Amino acid sequence: xxxxxxxxxxxxxxxxxxxxxxxxxxxxxxxxxxxxxxxxxxxxxxxxxxxxxxxxxxxxxxxxxxxxxxxxxxxxxxxxxxxxxxxxxxxxxxxxxxxxxxxxxxxxxxxxxxxxxxxxxxxxxxxxxxxxxxxxxxxxxxxxxxxxxxxxxxxxxxxxxxxxxxxxxxxxxxxxxxxxxxxxxxxxxxxxxxxxxxxxxxxxxxxxxxxxxxxxxxxxxxxxxxxxxxxxxxxxxxxxxxxxxxxxxxxxxxxxxxxxxxxxxxxxxxxxxxxxxxxxxxxxxxxxxxxxxxxxxxxxxxxxxxxxxxxxxxxxxxxxxxxxxxxxxxxxxxxxxxxxxxxxx
Numbered sequence: 001x002x003x004x005x006x007x008x009x010x011x012x013x014x015x016x017x018x019x020x021x022x023x024x025x026x027x028x029x030x031x032x033x034x035x036x037x038x039x040x041x042x043x044x045x046x047x048x049x050x051x052x053x054x055x056x057x058x059x060x061x062x063x064x065x066x067x068x069x070x071x072x073x074x075x076x077x078x079x080x081x082x083x084x085x086x087x088x089x090x091x092x093x094x095x096x097x098x099x100x101x102x103x104x105x106x107x108x109x110x111x112x113x114x115x116x117x118x119x120x121x122x123x124x125x126x127x128x129x130x131x132x133x134x135x136x137x138x139x140x141x142x143x144x145x146x147x148x149x150x151x152x153x154x155x156x157x158x159x160x161x162x163x164x165x166x167x168x169x170x171x172x173x174x175x176x177x178x179x180x181x182x183x184x185x186x187x188x189x190x191x192x193x194x195x196x197x198x199x200x201x202x203x204x205x206x207x208x209x210x211x212x213x214x215x216x217x218x219x220x221x222x223x224x225x226x227x228x229x230x231x232x233x234x235x236x237x238x239x240x241x242x243x244x245x246x247x248x249x250x251x252x253x254x255x256x257x258x259x260x261x262x263x264x265x266x267x268x269x270x271x272x273x274x275x276x277x278x279x280x281x282x283x284x285x286x287x288x289x290x291x292x293x294x295x296x297x298x299x300x301x302x303x304x305x306x307x308x309x310x311x312x313x314x315x316x317x318x319x320x321x322x323x324x325x326x327x328x329x330x331x332x333x334x335x336x337x338x339x340x341x342x343x344x345x
Contacts, residue, residue: 005160005203007052008059010125013066015059019046020161024202035064035081042088042095045193049162050236050272051131054094057085058124061102065117074113078106090284091245091313093237093274098127131164134269134327138168139175142232142267142325146176146183151229153219155188156247157199158234158267168234168267170203172325177209184210186228190247191216192292192310216249223260231257235268235324242318242335243280248311254320263322270326275340280315288312 008017015038017030030041038060041047047056064081068074082099089095105123109116146152152173159170166174176183185204190196197213204211214222222228231253237245244250244266257264277283290308295301302308324331328342 006165007049007161007163008047008056008128010059010121010128015056015063017041017047017056018161020048020199021046023161023198033063033066035060035067035085038063039085039088042085048195049157050092050094050234051135051163051168051269052161053089053092054098054271055124055128055131055164057088057095058098058102058127060085061099062117062121062124065120069113069117075106079103089286091236091286092272094269094271097271098124101127128164131269131271132166134271135163135166135168135171136175138267138269138325138327139166139171141327141330142172142265143175143179143181145230145263145265145323145325145330146172146181146232147229148181149183150176150181151184151186151227153186153188153222153228153231153253154200155196155216155231155233155249155253156190157195157203159200159203161199161203162234167203168269168325169232169265170200172232172265172267173204173209174207177207182210184212186212186214186222188214188216188219188249188253190249192296194296195247216252219253220256220259223256223262228260228262230263230265232265232267235266235272236313237277237283238266238268238273238324238339239277239280239283240273240275240336240339241279242321242324242333242339243283244316244318244321244324245280245283245285245313246316248314251314251316251320254316258320264316264320265323265325266316266321267325270328270342273326273339280317283313283315285315286312 014033019028022028065078068077159167187196187200331338
């Protein structure tokens, strides 16, 4: 089993993005050589998932650098583009990580501007390719934690759509299937934008994995009925102590998993780790538009004038996380020492 899903690709001098807001009804691509279009696609969730927006931002910075060629302020202009891109999604650290990686390349090279753009393009391709390869390693590490016949509850979408390819949490599912294991996935719908219903189910059903779509509020009852063996999902940022920021609703699942004595696994590449933060209390939480909650598909479902609180993410305390599956191995508590240790591996 392998994913044929491609969230984005570099084609000639342009970036091609799968518009995830149109899934599952329509498979539509955006082809652009304008970094502003990519920035808008990131902000509007046309490309989403921490690793995928990191790769998209890297390619967008290349597009911005190409646009700046001929300007006497070339390097300054590239840094301005980087700041614009970083501001699009504040919680997912992969975006900042990828942009910073290209800015380091900018600082370390004294080549002419045109040669430097080529060098930035090579670095962006490396970010993309390393993510695909890292996800496959992560999947192989993670599948060892998935017993034969496992019934897995997941949340949001941490599949090939959320990455440069293969996926993180769904990469573990894919690797388990490739290892000959029978698994069943319960995919939470993931309100308010239904990434689980629209995207995770689309990926898994198209690849023949036994999948059940459930509402977010069913999770506790499924566990109580003995229908779930483990919870497996991704992350947008992981603090140095192992606190995990992920799609809103993740914390509730972690509490439920602990109450029912089942493993709660987080799958994320090392680029999602932010060891500069002591705890999840320091992670910025993005708040999104009220319209995401007051209606869906262009139709209002809530009374006009109602006040809305719409954080896109929550933070799960490290004490509720059984293990963190990375592309450098599986990490266990105490995360304050084990997470920094993987960088020496």
